[in-house]
Amino acid sequence: MPSPVSPGPQAATTTAPTPEPTPQGRATLPGAEPAALAAGRVTDTRVRTAPTVPSWVLKLVMAVTGTIFALFLLVHMFGNLKVFTGAEHFNEYAHWLHTILEPFLPWNGVLWILRVVLSISLVAHVVAAVLLKQRARRSRGRVPRKRLPLKTFAGRNMLVTGIVLFAFIVFHLLDLTVGTPGVAPASYTAGTTEASFAYQNLVASFQRPAAAAFYIVALLTLFLHLAHGLVTVVHDLGMTGRRTRAVAFAAGGALALAILLGNILIPVAVLTGVVK
């Protein structure tokens, strides 16, 4: 352990060498708290007072909600890949999503459950991220490390990739779920209780090069976010065993890569005219 430090040669020459310092004879040091200095420390002021929600709870919230997102994205990707089975099959699948578990659940029942769960997860994930970032900045102090190795790139930019992904989610919902004019393609056709036009909407959207480029950029960003996020999940959920960690890291990497490759095929296929 680091040993307690004497106040330094200057202080030693200016103060009496009494073993028990009195309030008058106590060594002083600019910037140090006198009470702490008497005990061989500079300060007893902590970086923060005990937070209402501890950081480990916030990290747990981020890990669980992040995993929910990752698993949702995997299922979403499997659905998306049906675009390669043709317009009819894809539209049937899109229509089926609205009718899952009918009549036990109403029209759109499962979709609304997913929307509520994902929205709550998103809010929790973002709030926890902001709180943790603030705490990290306070703890690292005024002189953060510079010139960090490239392998920390994804980790350092989680906030940036997160903001890009949030912007993408908003765009994606306006484009293919809501069909907002100006964001969605001009030929956007809303689905009815009888049929869906998801295939036509998707192809029309991706035939706009700017929109397709944004999807591709968002997917690459998502890969960076997931690649680091899923490693962090392993730590936040407390996986310490050698084999457990190896399996979890491999699964996380495979998941991130599958979501990237599976989804990126679609805008590329539309742009190259394979899907039309």
Add this chain to the structure above:
Amino acid sequence: MKLTLDVWRQDNPAGPGRFETYEVLDATPEMSVVELLDRLNEQLVETGAEPVAFESDCREGICGACGVTVDDRPHGAQPNTPSCHQRLARYTEGQRIRIEPLRSGAYPVIRDLVVDRSALDRVITAGGHVAINAGTAPDADAAALDFAAAEMALDFAACIGCGACVAACPNGAAHLFVGSKLAHLAALPTTKAERGKRARAMISEMELDFGPCSSYGECADVCPAGIPLSAIAVVNKERLRAVLRGRNT
């Protein structure tokens, strides 16, 4: 070999500090970073200047007293090596080296390169110890401890408490330090009894000074004791276990 050093000088905790540039003309490849500072201080004393304050003790990598930031990396460029073992062989004639204290919001600078690492002590005081009356030494093999668990405990007990992990972390987190202590004490038969209590106490204390862990992995790269990165997962593991197992065990 001639080396140019930009060394952080700060008179007292109030600061402000500044970099001052010095030249050491007779550095040799087998010198350590700490010996380079010794040589610099000899020069400074000869000219009547105030020597650079820095900490070092055993100079064999087991005490944890030394530790300076060399070119933005705690301890120095060589991975898993304390400042007292970072040799100058990697530097060439005329090279510029920047030497700063270990940087963290939890480590106020006392003077020059010396920082106050009491925040680490506070975490140990909170729970990194044994508060059990273990009685007399038990008979051999009375307490079951297999070889693998003993080796694992020893690996994590290797932490020398230098605090470089915190300075390496872009979040100022102390998970490698705290995790190594928790893992070490959770593995052994007597100290196991306080596992939950210890995790709650040490982690609550840790969060007052140190940041959250974001899995950068920088800590394990600089750790002179070679504590594996899995130590950072031990923190949340022990904390979650304390929740699931109830108050104190």
